[in-house]
Structures are given as C-alpha cells and as structure tokens.
Amino acid sequence: MAAVETRNLTKQFDQVKAVDGIDLVCEDGEFLVLLGPSGCGKTTLLRMIGGLEAPTGGEIVIGGQDVTKLPPRARKIAMVFQSYALYPHMTVYNNIAFPLKAQKMAKPEQQERVTWAASILGIDHLMDRKPRQLSGGQRQRVALARALVREPNVFLLDEPLSNLDAQRRASARDELQQFQRRVATTTIYVTHDQVEAMGMGDRIAVMDQGRIRQLGTPADIYNQPADVFVATFVGSPPMNLVPTPDGSLLLGFRPEHFFRHEGPAADGLKTFPFHVHREEYLGAERLYYGEIGETRVVARFPVTATTTAPPGDTYPFAVHDRDVRMFDAKTGERTDLVAVT
C-alpha cells in the first residue's frame, strides 16, 4: 500500500510536451481515474509512473520513495495494459506465476499465491489454457490476477475495458470496482470513457494537452466543472454554453436542468426563447436539439416529464440560477467558483 505522487512531471517528445508539469497526489488505497481525450497525455503519465517512459523532468514518489530513476521492476507496481499483454507462449497458470518467478519465490509458495489470486478473479478452471483460447473477459481477469498476485503497492490500469463489448463492459466495471475495494490497493486508472470514470473513480483527474484541468470527485467534476473544457468533455450531451449579451461570459447549464417554463420570469430563474429543431426519443429520456439565438443547445426531459416541445417552434425555456455555472468567454475559466473541494 502506498501513495503515489508526481512533482512537476514533464515529458517532451520532440517539440511536443505530452505531459506538461503535472503535480498529482494519489492517496493510499484510492481509485484515481485519469480521464481525457486521446493524446491528452494520460497514458504517457501512467507509463512514467510505471517506469516504462523516462520523464524529461520532475519526480515520481511511490510510498515515500523517489523512484524516478528506478526501472519498473524496482517500483513494486503492477500494470494491466489495454491489450492485456498476456504472454502468448505461456499457460494461464504460468502467466499469473510469472511475476513470482521474477522474485525467485519457492514453488509451493508460488502455487499457493497463484491459486489465491485466481480464486479471487474466479478463473481457477482456466489454469491450463493458453491466452488465445480465452474470451476477452477471461483475458482481462487473467491480467488482473497476474497484477494482483504479488500484492503490488500500486495498480496501473490502462483502458482495461476498452477491448470488451458494450454489455460485458458494464458488468466488468462493477467487478473491477468491487475487486479494487476488496484488495484496497492504490489504483490509477486511465480511460477516455467518462462513464467508466464517473462510475468507478474515487476521484477523477481530467486531462487535456498534457495538463490536469481539474481534479475532484465525480460529483465535483460534473457539477462544478473548473473550465469550459471539463464542462464540455464530461457529460453526454455536454453542458450547454450560452454567451451573455455583452459576450464576456458563458453561461453553462446541463441539458437536464433546462426545462420548459410558461408564465412570467421569476426570481432565481433565467429564461430563454428556445427554438427546437429535432427531437430524439431515447426511451428513458427525450432530447431536444435547437438554438438559443445562434448557440446550439440541448434539453433533456426525463420520461416522467409530461411537457413536450415539438420541433419547428420556439418555446420559453428556463434554468434555475443555482444550476448555472459561469465561465470567462476568453480564458474558459470558471468565474463564479466558490470553494471546491
């Protein structure tokens, strides 16, 4: 068990700063998600923590020890790759035992540990198979068992669910989170999928262009986005951003907070004329696509809502002041930021 800390960590490829001075602390036992679009530097950051990539500058501290110059094997970490990187020439048993062999552990003890890890992941019956004989979900579990078997200080997971089909992914999210809670090992999880990030992370670090734009709990990230990037990257459909008449600010509000409002403007309520182009029926909810002035906006009605807004017309819509976030139109930063934890 150990906390992971990066201090002003930088990685430069040619002229591009893939990771640009990141200070990050992942607490002992925490499930931290690095979320961002592809090319934001999240995988590079993870690989530097793992020791697979040498930083251009800065330090990495794991469990109080500066490991910046140490090779991966000296860091007591485990990693699960997107591809699972199972050794194709070894059986499942040997795959899981491989990290123990590196420690020159005695054979009986190895067997005990492999059995223990395999039973946690429920793959006891697959021990003699080769990786190519396994399904995607089974491969993922073997990779997790191999990561678990030597009880590392830190788990590093690089998009471990992206190779699963959509149905399997939902249950794998659940299993993975339960697994992490159970072993209570510090986990850093890289993904570009906000559903995974929101659903599993204790905290989320939203990254873009090599920097962390916001670090916070899923609720913080969703409700109190630190800037326009986070506001539009998290949430689907993303937060609506409507410029104020003087153009200095952007008013941000979530589609589900945007509702039809007949009658006079009231206190604590902002009203807009919303021209609806298109309705999208999604079963549990309906989405209305349209414009406020020149700005494209989406409204989300739950299935329980009785009002509708048939396309082709303009309707009075409103949002509560408490649901509005304000951003500087030039810098994209929040301007109404109250203390965010």
Next chain:
Amino acid sequence: MSAPAAVQPAARPSVPRYWMDREGILGPVMLLPVVVYIVALVGFPLVLALIYSFSDVTVGDQTINWVGFETFSQAMANPTFRLALRNTLLFTLISQIVVLVLGNILALVLSADFPGKRLVRFLILLPWTTPIALGVIGWLWLLDGLYSPIDALLRMIGLLGPDTLFGPGRNMLWLAQPDTAQISVVLVHVWRTLPLATVILLAGLTAIPQDLRDAANVDGAGFFRQLVYIRIPLLLPIMAVAVLYGIVFTFTDMTVVYLLTRGGPPVDSTQVLASWAYFKGIEGGNLAEGAATAVFLFPALAGVAALMLRMARRAETN
C-alpha cells in the same frame, strides 16, 4: 493481505545493478557484434579492394606500392576487360528484360487459383532454391556437346541434322561456339533469377486490394483493361524491386560463367567482370588488377542501392 509480502531490498539499490535496463547502454551493446562484423569483413575488405586497385600488389609481391590510376588503365587497356564489361552489361540487360516479361506472365498465372498450384510453385522455385553451382552443373549436362537432350529433341522434331534449320551437324555444340555459349549463359541467368522475380511480383499482385478488383469488375472492366489500368500501374514499384535484385545477382555473378564456359569458348568470349577478376586476381595472382576489375562492379551496385533506398522510403510513407 493473506499471502506473505514479497521480499524487496529496502535500501535504494545502487545504479550499476540496473545496467540491464539502461537503453542507452543495452542498445549499442546489442548492436555491436553486427557492426564489428560488417566493418571488419565488409567495410575493411571494401577499402582494401580500393587500395589494391591503386597499387601493383600481386600474390608474389604483397607490398602495396601506390601507382595511382596505372592499374586501372592497364586493366582497361586489356581487350578482354572491355569484352567482359560489354558482356556483363549485355547479359544483365537481356536476361532481366526477359525475366521481367516472363516473370509477369508467370506471376499472373500463379495469382489464379487452380488445382496443383502448390506443386507448380514448388517446381518453379527450384532454380532459386538450388545452390547455384549445382544448378549450373545440371545445365552443363543439359547443354553437353554430345549427349544434350535438347539436341535430341531438336533432331526428333526435325530442326537439327542434315538439311534442317539449325544445320547439318548432329549437335548444336552449345558451349563450344561463342554465340550459342553467350545465349546459354543468358538462358541460365534467366532460369535462376526468374523465380525470385516471380514470387516478388506475385506478392505484389496479391497485395492489390480485393475491393479495387471488385470495383473494377462491377464497373465492367475486362481482363485486359484491368491489367493495363489497375494491375500494371500498381505493380510498377514492386516490378522495380524484382528487377533490382535480378540486376544485382546477374551483374555480380561469376559462378555461371566460371562453371558453364570458364570464360570461353575458345577464350574469353563469355568472360564477365566478376569471372575476369577471379581469373586475373586469384588464378593469375595479379591482386591489383583483379581488384581494379571488381571495383567496376561498384557503380552499378551503388545505383541499385540508391534506388532500393528510395523504394524503402516510399514503403515507409505508405
């Protein structure tokens, strides 16, 4: 956790223990044997060949005296050298034109599916997979002055013998007359370089995306239209690769001439640069002139290498 914790050194290990992880050290160390080998047994001899050709070194007198271009002018003044240079160019040019034509036809046939194709491919590859010297021995017997089966065949179909197209004798004496000997050398070169060209062209043909062919079929393009407008243009780069290998292997070869005709008949009519360098340098003991002769192989190779590099760069950008 239930299982015992793994033992790890508590103190920070010293850096030298990790040399096996240092890419900056590991990279050069792993490359070193190959570099040493190439420098010592290709680079150094190449330089030595150049030094020899500017000296008067012989097997008898191995001291290297600098004589400038004298060895070159001496070598070039020899009529056999000029004949060898002409033969080398001519044999390469003619055989590779023939290979290009035949290779394309053969590759086209092999790109179709038909029963027995694997056997056909195996048999067609034989000339390339057989050690050159042993293949040439086979041809030596096929072209024998007295017992050539080719002659027997020609006699049977009435092309050889009294009052026939190829003359009155019983035999063609392929290797005993300058012109038929030259034809024989070219023939053997075609025979042994055709397989490689064919399989390279075949690989190129099968790499043409199926959807491109499907599109052409849907558009109603016939066999020959597809050939002219799709296959041949797409194949041009790979044809260049095939021909470049043929050029290298033919231009620099001495085995065929050495075993088939020993440069004759009667003397030197099929001599090529490489065989002439051997006869001069090794059998004649004139290392300087042999080296100077072989150096003439270099410009052609450099040209081919440059073209190869261009191909490789194009392959990378694709």
Next chain:
Amino acid sequence: MEGQRSLGAWAAIYATAGFFVLFAALPFAWMILTIFKQDSDLYVAANNPFVYNLPPTTDHLGYLFSDTLYLTFVRNTLIVAILVVIITVIASVPAAYSLTRLAGRWGEGLGIGIFLVYLVPPTLLFIPLSRVVSDLGLKNTIWSMVLVYPSFTIPFCTWLLMGFLKSVPWDIEEQAMIDGYSRLGAIVRTVLPISVPGILTVVVFSFALTLHEFVYALAFVSSSQSKTLSTGVTTELIRGDVFFWQSLMAAAAIVALPVALLYNFFLDRFIAGFTLGAVKG
C-alpha cells in the same frame, strides 16, 4: 470470378504453368533420369536419351558415397552451415532487437543500411578477403568460411528479424518489465520465445545461403579435404575433362531437393524481407 472461368482460360493457365514448370524443372528431371543410367546406355549417342535403353542401376549412387569425398563435402558443409547459423543468430537477434526497440528513429534507417550490405557481392570482396584469410592462417580450412560467411548472412537476417520483431507487440516485454524482470530478462523470457518462428526463418535462410555460396569457397579453399558441396562437387567430381555425370547429378539432386522443400515453408517471410516491407508476403 473463379467459378465461371471458361475452358479456354483453364487451358491457358495450365499450358503456361506447364511451360514454366518444364523450363524450371528440366535440369532436375534430367539429373534424376541420368543418375540411374548405365555407362553403356548413357554414352551411346545413337540411343534415345529420354528412356532407359538398359536397366537402371544404382552403381553410380554407390560410387558417389563410397569412392568420392562426397560425404566429406557433406560433413564440411554441415559444420560450416551450423556454425554460421549459430553466429548469425547470436549476432542478428540482439541487433534486430536493438534496432527496432532501442534505437529510436534512426533504427529503421540503420536497419536498411545493414540490409544494403547484403547487396555487396562476394565478387567485389573475395580478392582482399583471401588476403585477410591467409594472413589469419585460415587458408584451405573450413574455418575461413565459418569466419567470412556471416558477413553476408547477418545483414539480411538482421533485416528479416527486424520485420518480425516489429510485429511483436511492445506491451508484452513492457509487461514483463513491470512483472519484475530487467529489460534483458524480459527479452530472454518473452521476446525470444515469441520470436521462435522468426528465428527459425533466419536459421533456414542463413543455412541456405551457406549452401549456395560458391565464390568465397572457391577462392579460399583448394585442398580437397576442406571443400564444401558447392565447390567440391563441381571441381572434385570432374577429373580433368572426365565428368562422372551420373554421380555428379546425384550429388546435385540430393542437395537441391531438401533445400527446396525447406525454402518453400518460409517463402512468404523471405519475400516480405526482400520487398523491404513494401508488400506483406
């Protein structure tokens, strides 16, 4: 398309294929026919050469093995080939790894440079090399070939292996490093076992190149006892102007056919190497 091929198209395919097969395989067919002919059948010009006019015999095959140095040539060739293969693998596997994984951007360029060395022909180097070989005291020994042959097997094999290693995912060895092994340990335990097919390709190719080589063998070795197949068969089985044709043909065919079979298994990989990756074979 394939189903609706006309009779004419079938005929054209088989006729063309047949013609080329005849051209390519003719010397071999003639070899095999010759091996079993009696002297008094073979050397009578009036005989039809395409049939056995007298009963076939294995006398000449026996002669090849019992009364010539053929087995010595085979042994020499095998010793040279095996040692050359070992040297080639030991040198080119680490080099190919270094060039694909550790060298970064200039690795590919350097790899192509090394590949181009393969195009430098023996006929350009044999004169200086024969001096080098005799200075080292290796003239007329099989060690001269053991020393020099890797200079042409290594470049092409390094290139072949580079192509192979590029298809092995980096994740695997990185995983091994995460799992507690050094870079070197990861290579030995994961990259090497996964690369066995690639290494096998290199083994076959360098073996075949060694068998093919003629020029260096001719220039370095003139004592009969140290000759290999390519020079031994073509010089020792011909005494002056006397050719022992049946034995000669047997000597050639016995080598040619197994090598051809081996080649066929690995053909696609060789071609991918020859075409510089422009075409996946």
